[in-house]
C-alpha cells in the first residue's frame with residue numbers, strides 16, 4: 692500500500708474530494724452519575740454503548756457532511772469497569788470509507804474526576820455508519836485520507852474487518868438459501 696490512500700483504494704467515488712481523518716475526529720466527555728449504574732454499582736454497558744454511538748454518529752455526520760445512521764456495531768469490548776464519578780472520554784474517528792459507508796473506530800477512556808492520574812482505556816468498538824439522504828437512502832461519502840502512520844494502520848485493519856463482515860454475511864445468506872432449497876424449515 693502506498694502512503695497516500697486513494698479513492699480507488701476505498702471504493703469511494705473519485706470525484707468527491709477526500710477529507711483528512713483529523714477533520715472529523717471527535718472526543719465526547721461525560722461524568723458518570725448514580726443514574727448510570729447497574730445492579731453491581733458500576734456503570735451499565737448500555738450507557739457506555741450510547742456514548743459510543745453518539746460520538747461515532749457525530750464523527751460520521753461531520754465526515755460525510757450530513758445525516759448518517761448506524762448500520763452495525765461490532766467488537767464492542769468492555770476492558771475495565773467504569774465507576775460513578777469517573778470522567779469518561781469517548782474518542783472517535785473515521786477509520787475507513789467505502790462508497791456510502793464509513794467505519795468509525797472508538798476508544799473509551801476513564802479517569803477519576805478529582806485525580807490527575809492518566810486515563811485508563813476501558814473500552815473500544817467499531818461501528819459502520821451509512822450516510823443517508825433526506826429519504827433515508829444511502830449517499831456517497833468523501834474518501835477519508837489517513838494522515839499519520841496510526842491512521843494508516845487503522846485504515847488497513849478496517850479493510851480487513853470489512854472483508855470479514857462481507858464474507859460472513861455472504862456465507863450466512865448462502866447457507867440460508869441452501870437450507871430453503873433443501874426444504875428445511877426452522
Ligand SMILES: CC(=O)SCCNC(=O)CCNC(=O)[C@H](O)C(C)(C)COP(=O)(O)OP(=O)(O)OC[C@H]1O[C@@H](n2cnc3c(N)ncnc32)[C@H](O)[C@@H]1OP(=O)(O)O
Nearest residue numbers: 748759760761762763789790791792819821823827829856
Ligand atoms: C445514529 C442513529 O442512532 S441511527 C438509528 C439506528 N440505525 C438505523 O435506523 C439504520 C437502519 N438501517 C437502514 O436504514 C439501512 O439498512 C442502511 C441505510 C444502513 C443500509 O441501507 P441498504 O438499503 O441496505 O443499502 P446498501 O446495501 O447499499 O448499504 C449501504 C452501505 O452500508 C453498508 N452496510 C449496510 N448494512 C451493513 C451492515 N449490517 N454492516 C456493515 N455495513 C453495512 C453497505 O456495505 C454499503 O456500504 P458501501 O456503499 O460503502 O459499500
